[in-house]
Amino acid sequence: MVEFRLRDGTGTVKLKYLVEDVDRHGKVRIYLRRRGHLKVLLTATPGTPEFMAQYRAALEGKAPERAPRRKGKPAPGETAAAPGTFRALVERYYATGAFRNQLDPGTQKARRYLLDALCEKYGKNPAHLMTSTHVQKLHDDRSDTPEGANNLLKALKHLFRVAVKAGWLQTNPARDVQKFPQEGEGYHTWTLEEVAQFEAKHPIGTRARLAMALLLYTGQRRSDVVRMGPQHVKDGWLTITQAKGARHKPVTVSIPIVAPLREILDQTNTGHLAYLVTMRGKPFAVASFGNMFRDWCREAGLDHCSAHGLRKTAATRLAELGASEHEIAAITGHRTLSQVAHYTRAARQKGLAARAMERLEEHGSNKSVQPSEAGSKRLDKSSR
Incomplete structure (x- = not known):
């Protein structure tokens, strides 16, 4: 208030x-x-x-009206970028088809945030004076957040490709700057115990339990789960085109609806065009759903868990049950097998270790290993 x-x-x-x-x-x-x-x-x-x-x-759910911005004109309080400046290069990049047509809206927003922040500091500097040393420093200055630093580096690589193509630069100054290695495994993968803890807090019939089931039993991203609805289901199969990369590399997956998910869908009040809806009966926006799911996790005492972690859990569980990389990719929609290889690699390691220790238990525990004669002599010499 x-x-x-x-x-x-x-x-x-x-x-x-x-x-x-x-x-x-x-x-x-x-x-x-x-x-x-x-x-x-x-x-x-x-x-x-x-x-x-x-x-x-x-x-009432209506966004405030804003005065339309005239194309090619700066907004009130802004000045047009001087030709050849870093800001002019950024604006040129925003106007390219690669930015406007090939990037998802979320990626566009993230890139704008990073590059606009640089324009606040360096927008008036000549773009042709940018060197790899400058890019390296920008990257190193964000070393405390490696993922953010790598995202900035990726944005700069695409930005300076435009500069090279336009003849502003001879070479791309971001090309040879190496990204920071990824630390850890990213989003936390839920354990079976954590799944049970969430289910105990949120029974069947609640939106939280429905969200959990859609994430866990389809292996899709939250941007896809919020769009799932009855119109995507036919003959017991759910078919949806994933939001990520839909503009230039669309991936469509068809997934059978397993019994646990069908049971929850049948016992939950859902929306007409989207299973998951807000308290006002409207489909979730991706960001607000992520925040809502975080709240549901906190209510279950799982502050470290997230919606994306359940996608990893689904892939990991499939791998542990013996699914191949091709089978997992058919569910998750990953474009390359290398993206799912670490799930099957970890599962295979676990299975191989179990079989190896079984052999040790069967053949090693009942037999005493006698040292060889040569080994006994070496032991005697070392004792003396």
Whole structure:
């Protein structure tokens, strides 16, 4: 509950669900934030009639209207990038088909965040003076977050390809900079005990249990699970085109609906076009679903678990049950077998170790191993 003084002098009003965040420029922004919904930015001055109108519209699930930005013109308060500058190169990259048509919206947003931040510092610098030394320093400065540093390096490699193609640079200065090796195994893979703990907290019939089942028994990403609905099911098979890479390398998977998932679907109230819906009956946005699932995990005492971890759990479980790399890829939709190899590799290691120790137990525990005569002599010499 946040209290604002009305600008017309009639008093104050208390408004629910409002939060204040500080953006990367140090500016305070006000959002309406409710569990299970996307955050909505309120752009009007607090306390004004315009602000109250935006607040009421946000409560109804409507985003505030913004003045349209004219193509090719800078937004109010911005200045056009000078030719040949780093900012001009970034804007040129944003206009390419490789950026606009081949990248998913989420990837576009992440790239813009990284490159726009660089423009704040280096936007006026000449792009043709950029060297591999500069790129290396930008990469090293983010060594405390290796994944973020590698994402920046990847963005710069694509950015400078545009510069080389346009004749601004002779070579790509990011080409020979090596990314940081990945530490750890990424998202935590759920154990069977953790799955049982989640299920004990969230019984069949709840949205949380339905979300768990869709993630675990399909092996799909959260961006696909939020879109799954009755229209994707035919003759007991669920067929869906994965959101990741759908623009340029679409992957469609068909998965049989196993009995545990069918039981949960039959006993849960679901949406008409999407099984998973918010409290207001609308399909989840990907980000809000991820936050909601995190909340469900915390309620079960599993703060370290996430939705993506269940995708890894599904693949790992298939590998432990003897599924081949081709079979796992047919479920998860991975494009190359190398992406699923570590699941089967770990499972094979476990199976080989079990059989090896069985042999040791069968043949080693009942027989005493006698040292050879040569071995006995060496032992005698070393004793002397």
